[in-house]
Amino acid sequence: MLELKDLPDAHILKKFADRYPDADIDRVIQFLTFLRVATDLSNGLDRYLAAHALLQGRWWVLVLLMREEDSCSSPSRLAEKAGVSRATMTGLIDGLQRDKLVSRMVSFKDRRQMLVKLTSKGQAKLDEVMPEYYRRVRQLMTALSDEEGDMLMQILMKLNQQAQVFD
Amino acid sequence: MLELKDLPDAHILKKFADRYPDADIDRVIQFLTFLRVATDLSNGLDRYLAAHALLQGRWWVLVLLMREEDSCSSPSRLAEKAGVSRATMTGLIDGLQRDKLVSRMVSFKDRRQMLVKLTSKGQAKLDEVMPEYYRRVRQLMTALSDEEGDMLMQILMKLNQQAQVFD
DNA sequence: TGAAATTAATTAGGAAGCTAACTATAATCT
DNA sequence: AGATTATAGTTAGCTTCCTAATTAATTTCA
Structure with a gap:
């Protein structure tokens, strides 16, 4: 959902942080950026496949x-x-x-x-x-x-272990 | 798409590697795992939101x-x-x-x-x-x-710069 | 000024995902 | 053996996403 180019500015962040004190800005940005990059890559893959009617x-x-x-x-x-x-x-x-x-x-x-x-x-x-x-x-x-590839897999495994946080 | 629990075994990997020599197994696994973890988290978020009719x-x-x-x-x-x-x-x-x-x-x-x-x-x-x-x-x-959070952002930025590889 | 091009939003039609309800077959358990 | 339960697949109806076509309003420019 989040477009990387318009991450909220400081003023908006303060508005949200004041109203919702549980917000941890850095971690929310990590989370949303993760979802957004994955969505963009997934859409890219779909565009490639669509050129072959899949x-x-x-x-x-x-x-x-x-x-x-x-x-x-x-x-x-x-x-x-x-x-x-x-x-x-x-x-x-x-x-x-x-x-x-x-x-x-x-x-x-x-x-x-x-x-x-x-x-x-x-x-x-x-x-x-x-x-x-x-x-x-x-x-x-x-x-x-x-090294980054290895680190990525390590991070993905840790996130995957938390997959039920939203349940 | 990929379920983490059934990554292909060695025999299947060989079948694909023989037929498609351009496959780089480790990197394909990184890519598919990335998409799968993101999909699982996204679905989790949807389940949470759905409990509030969103x-x-x-x-x-x-x-x-x-x-x-x-x-x-x-x-x-x-x-x-x-x-x-x-x-x-x-x-x-x-x-x-x-x-x-x-x-x-x-x-x-x-x-x-x-x-x-x-x-x-x-x-x-x-x-x-x-x-x-x-x-x-x-x-x-x-x-x-x-450190892992910082590394994740660095990795996401690098992947994001490649977002057009599928075009 | 008036025709052409652009822009904003919507509609139509389709794909891919879901849950819940249904049909048919198979398995279980008195 | 017969009733119940479980399993496999599909259908129906919904949401969210897309592209392409449509409608209406604004802007451009000859």
Whole structure:
């Protein structure tokens, strides 16, 4: 949400600090900047993927399927691994199936379950998208030194341990 | 997208590395972990706000309005500061107006322009939400030492300078 | 001054996320 | 075995985000 270019000025900060004495300005700025940089990068990734008729959700389903031995999984397993609800996964698979990037079959072991399979067109789509994706990620992350990269992971792990502070 | 708990194992990594030689595994993991931790925190913030009938987009509009001298701004300025499209801002303001947290008036200087004003109910909503928000942000970010906090800002600035790698 | 270009906001239509409710199948437990 | 419970997937309806097209008002400039 926060645009980096207009962080609040001293006068505004005082207004908020007076009304809300629990505010810790430096830490709020760290938090908001973290969310904003991540959002910008996420939007950038979506713009790249959109040039190939994908967005993160659908692209990640293809990646997860390629990870499987037989390029096959079920909606609920995909939902869990992608970190989205099953309902959302139904919608993502619908779109991918429409574009013929995956196919759906009923499992004959358990007739409640569907099997989603990466098609050859889906694999071709990944082959089209992934090399450039990897090059760009490398270019992005090499802005950090090895030490900064290590420090980043350490920081992310600490923040991740606090992930439930908002619950 | 990536669930931290199921980072790909060595076998899968090799499959991807063989097919996509440009992949730099460590840096890809840093990148995906960064996005995932940010997504988890963002979702956490939304869960907190949802308990007060808000989500980040609408909440941020209220914060931006409170920053103004007269608690007033225009949709386009709000859109720019919040980093969303004007169309999105129209929708956010619609919802806030429905809940009587903001009011809309036509500007009499420029009749194309609307003025959006934080209502007293909107200010009350902020007073209800912000103190606990600040306490939780502090609790979250104090997981980092002062040095780690500084390092995080330095890293975020470097990543932000690369924000156009995906364009 | 009057046509053209610009600007502000909205509408229309679509994607991706959510929860809650529903259907169908499978598993469990008297 | 039959009733209950649990699981897999989908549907319905909502929010928030987008782009492109539209409407209305203002500004520019020939």
